[in-house]
Amino acid sequence: MLVSKWFVIQILASLLRIVDINAADDPETRILGGYDVETYKYPWFVALKRMDIVHCGGTLISDNFVVTAAHCFNKFLKAVESGFMKVEDIFTPVLGAYNICQHEDTQREFKIKAIHIHEKYQKEKHFNDIALVELNEPATNFEKCDLPNKAISEDERPKEVFVAGFGDLEWTTIARSMLNKQQADGKALQNAFCAGYLSGSADTCRGDSGGPLFVVDSSGGSTLIGIISFGFQCGTPNTLGVYTDVSMFLDWLTSKIALSESKNKVE
Secondary structure (H helix, E strand, O other), rough: OOOOOOHHHHHHHOEEEEEEEOOOOHHHHHHHOOOOOOOOOOOEEEEEEOEEEEEEEEEEEEOOEEEHHHHOOOHHHHHHOOOOOOOOOOOEEEEEEOOOOOOOEEEEOOOOOEEEOOOOEEEOOOOOOEEEEEEEEOOOOOOOOOOOOOOOOHHHHEEEEEEEOOOOOEEEEEEEEEOOOOOEEEOOOEEEEEOOOOOOOOOOOOOOOOOOEEOOOOOEEEEEEEEEEEOOOOOOHHHOOOEHHHHHHHHHHHHHHHHHHHHHEEE
């Protein structure tokens, strides 16, 4: 995908910033304005790096597991299956990063132990675009992002949600309105939803795939609602980003984590 205006502007910035859709009436002002987010605001955010470049984002949901998009691994799985590449060499998961271009005391790198791609993932249609990354050791000192406790109906979907990602350079968050649409460009979505600004004033883009779309409660706690999946050119007016609906995969996530943990106990 191309780089959106938001992320091009963010390349010039030095700090992670957050934008609130209620902060100003003009959407362009909201993107240019906003306010700085303190370092380590979202410690559960995971940067999936390869050769010092962030290729995808992810969300830490338990000590050993990160939720991300299945399509992040499209280019690598055949090489792993054929023995040309090891699983741990695909990406380096990084937690506690704020400026990915600098080494910070809060950062910690992990290795990948296993990758669990949804069995019904369809690459061409982006159906069931979800994966679990199992870390080689527990991230016990990092806060986790909550999962929704049940499937979310159309009427229950929140009006304001946030997306986060490093994009091309630095981690940014955008507040956005979640729209009750179940189709994108005439293509029916399976276990996914659309969200964004129809004006095209804010969007996720290259390097953000797999990252979180989340809500923040009154106490500051975060709940993962969606996974950045795909779009139709970044920031294009009258188009929306598409997000995997996490609430539709709660049973899958629970079963995969339980199965893996039981195997680890046997080993």
